[in-house]
Amino acid sequence: xNLLDWVVLLGTMVGIAAYGTWRTRHTDNLNTYLKGSxxxxxxTIGISVAATQASAxxxxxxxxxxxxxxxxxxxxxxxxxxxxxxxxxxxxxxYRRLGVYTAYEYLGQxxxxxxxxxxxxxxxxxxxxxxxxxxxxxxxxxxxVLGWRLDLTIVFIGILVVAxxxxxxxxxxNLTQKWQMGVIFGGMVTAFVVLVTKLxxxxxxxxxxxxxxxxxxxxxxxxxRYTFWSGLLGGLFLSxxxxxxxxxxxxxxxxxxxxxxxxxxxxxxxxxxxxxQFFILLLGVLLFxxxxxxxxxxxxxxxxxxxxxxxxxxxxxxxxLEEKHTALHQLxxxxxxxxxxxxxxxxxxxxxxxxxxxxxxQRSVEAVRKEAKDALKAADPRAKIKxxxxxxxxxxxxxxxxxxxxxxxxxxxxxxxxxxxGELNALGTTSTIDLWRHFRxxxxxxxxxxxxxxxxxxxxxxxxxxxxxxxxxxxxxxxxAINIIASIFYGVLLGIFVVAFFVKHVRxxxxxxxxxxxxxxxxxxxxxxxSFAVLDFSYLWYNVIGCAACVLFSILLQxxxxxxxxxxxxxxxx
Amino acid sequence: MSTLPPxxxxxxxxxxxxxxxxxxxxxxYAFVFGAFVVLVILLxxxSRLTR
Numbered sequence: 001x002n003l004l005d006w007v008v009l010l011g012t013m014v015g016i017a018a019y020g021t022w023r024t025r026h027t028d029n030l031n032t033y034l035k036g037s038x039x040x041x042x043x044t045i046g047i048s049v050a051a052t053q054a055s056a057x058x059x060x061x062x063x064x065x066x067x068x069x070x071x072x073x074x075x076x077x078x079x080x081x082x083x084x085x086x087x088x089x090x091x092x093x094x095y096r097r098l099g100v101y102t103a104y105e106y107l108g109q110x111x112x113x114x115x116x117x118x119x120x121x122x123x124x125x126x127x128x129x130x131x132x133x134x135x136x137x138x139x140x141x142x143x144x145v146l147g148w149r150l151d152l153t154i155v156f157i158g159i160l161v162v163a164x165x166x167x168x169x170x171x172x173x174n175l176t177q178k179w180q181m182g183v184i185f186g187g188m189v190t191a192f193v194v195l196v197t198k199l200x201x202x203x204x205x206x207x208x209x210x211x212x213x214x215x216x217x218x219x220x221x222x223x224x225r226y227t228f229w230s231g232l233l234g235g236l237f238l239s240x241x242x243x244x245x246x247x248x249x250x251x252x253x254x255x256x257x258x259x260x261x262x263x264x265x266x267x268x269x270x271x272x273x274x275x276x277q278f279f280i281l282l283l284g285v286l287l288f289x290x291x292x293x294x295x296x297x298x299x300x301x302x303x304x305x306x307x308x309x310x311x312x313x314x315x316x317x318x319x320x321l322e323e324k325h326t327a328l329h330q331l332x333x334x335x336x337x338x339x340x341x342x343x344x345x346x347x348x349x350x351x352x353x354x355x356x357x358x359x360x361x362q363r364s365v366e367a368v369r370k371e372a373k374d375a376l377k378a379a380d381p382r383a384k385i386k387x388x389x390x391x392x393x394x395x396x397x398x399x400x401x402x403x404x405x406x407x408x409x410x411x412x413x414x415x416x417x418x419x420x421x422g423e424l425n426a427l428g429t430t431s432t433i434d435l436w437r438h439f440r441x442x443x444x445x446x447x448x449x450x451x452x453x454x455x456x457x458x459x460x461x462x463x464x465x466x467x468x469x470x471x472x473x474x475x476x477x478x479x480x481a482i483n484i485i486a487s488i489f490y491g492v493l494l495g496i497f498v499v500a501f502f503v504k505h506v507r508x509x510x511x512x513x514x515x516x517x518x519x520x521x522x523x524x525x526x527x528x529x530x531s532f533a534v535l536d537f538s539y540l541w542y543n544v545i546g547c548a549a550c551v552l553f554s555i556l557l558q559x560x561x562x563x564x565x566x567x568x569x570x571x572x573x574x
Numbered sequence: 575m576s577t578l579p580p581x582x583x584x585x586x587x588x589x590x591x592x593x594x595x596x597x598x599x600x601x602x603y604a605f606v607f608g609a610f611v612v613l614v615i616l617l618x619x620x621s622r623l624t625r
Contacts, residue, residue: 071617071620071621074617078614081609081610082607084606085603204624208623208624209625213620213621213624215617215618215621216614216617216618228614260590260591260592263591263602264591264593267602267603270606270609270610271606274610274613275613278617
């Protein structure tokens with residue numbers, strides 16, 4: 001990075017944060033602080049919903065996912081449009097009609113105080129754990145490749161986001177997310193265009209022949225990680241939980257001028273998300289093609305980690321692996337060229353043979369890459385061996401011109417800040433509304449004190465996230481780690497809301513204990529999966545099982561408790 | 575000390591989507607669902623064409 005990159009990076013990031021802080025510095029009305037301006041339109045809501053979901057990991061890991069496994073990951077998003085339609089039709093009108101600040105306030109009105117506390121606690125627990133990951137994930141990657149200190153990168157991201165989120169609350173989050181998404185779209189489109197100019201004409205055909213463009217898999221095979229069915233059903237439940245019951249999303253769309261603005265904002269996301277993820281994954285697939293034709297494609301994309309070992313005591317074995325990789329990579333290039341030549345002819349058998357040879361060469365290269373990872377692990381058991389997260393950032397730093405590098409690093413920061421802000425805003429709001437106001441109902445009548453406390457809670461959660469990111473050790477596969485944590489809690493949380501909305505006769509005590517039992521079941525499934533092969537299924541199914549178990553246990557418990565043992569239903573279900 | 579208003583439900587809101595070509599929200603949802611189906615079909619075609 002040179003001076004121009006630094007100007008672009010700091011200019012956009014600090015500029016947007018300072019602008020958001022300054023514009024919303026006088027926010028002292030609780031409604032505006034927690035829900036944003038009453039004049040917020042559907043586009044701002046829609047962008048805010050997208051920015052909260054799209055963290056820096058989206059733009060670092062998903063191209064790596066495309067590079068490594070192809071387009072199949074897109075199926076994970078197939079449940080999202082359907083979930084958003086349900087949220088629009090069922091969840092949102094109820095939240096707005098009741099005028100709640102949080103989704104869990106609704107549980108208090110529908111059931112009782114303890115169920116509201118349970119819902120809020122499940123949210124705070126899972127989102128609190130994730131809050132460290134969403135700062136740590138981009139910080140570890142950016143600090144590694146750019147040579148920055150990890151602790152300073154974490155503190156810089158953390159302080160920047162805490163400053164404007166505490167000052168302006170939801171109003172500042174909405175305002176800054178709009179500009180941050182502008183930077184993200186601008187940067188990603190630029191990277192995509194630059195990449196396309198560096199590719200051969202038949203790039204997509206090469207990717208397809210090497211098995212990277214299989215976007216939809218309709219098979220029912222349980223050993224396939226991503227299929228149409230698991231994406232549709234598991235993704236539906238995950239998205240329904242996330243958009244319908246996670247306060248970081250609910251808070252983005254319950255504000256605004258009217259119900260229409262929230263609904264259109266969500267429908268905007270229902271239309272946008274799959275095409276957006278398609279292009280991010282496609283970027284990864286095209287990066288795969290790009291690196292097929294580079295003479296110096298690394299055997300391991302986290303070059304800092306690799307060089308650390310290659311220049312150490314066992315350096316000779318690492319250099320030998322590099323040489324082996326280079327030789328096999330050159331052989332693969334020849335096989336690809338042979339295939340593209342034969343493909344132009346009408347020789348079907350020849351094309352099949354050349355394709356098989358090309359894929360065999362690719363498997364040989366993959367085998368060396370695995371050897372390299374094993375060698376790293378043997379040299380240092382704590383070594384980070386997942387390098388797909390480094391593919392895109394490697395391309396940015398080595399292939400893009402100065403200025404654009406700064407813009408793309410700004411994309412990562414903008415995504416980190418945008419999602420972190422939505423998260424902190426929700427953690428602060430839930431702590432204030434569902435915990436503090438619940439236990440201090442009289443003090444809660446003072447509006448200024450409410451705003452002051454919301455600011456304090458937001459700052460405390462910010463400090464917690466920074467500390468957690470600084471001191472915790474995280475799983476290497478960060479996007480998966482986030483989804484696993486979410487899936488463990490989301491199913492049960494969704495189950496509580498499904499009972500609230502659709503199972504009219506179930507009351508507070510039954511759903512409270514039913515939800516706890518369902519949560520214990522999910523913990524058991526997770527922790528026993530290594531012991532029993534039958535339990536080793538995709539984590540996306542935890543959403544379905546958790547929700548179904550919660551609903552079932554609640555109904556069974558209610559039938560045991562009868563109609564007179566629990567607190568009365570306070571508002572009718574739909 | 576400013577006090578909060580008592581918790582009250584919001585008045586019913588105008589339910590028209592206000593989107594040209596759509597008179598009801600059901601129409602909007604049907605359009606979004608249709609767009610999803612088209613996207614899946616396009617993705618399937620993309621997979622087949624580039625195989």
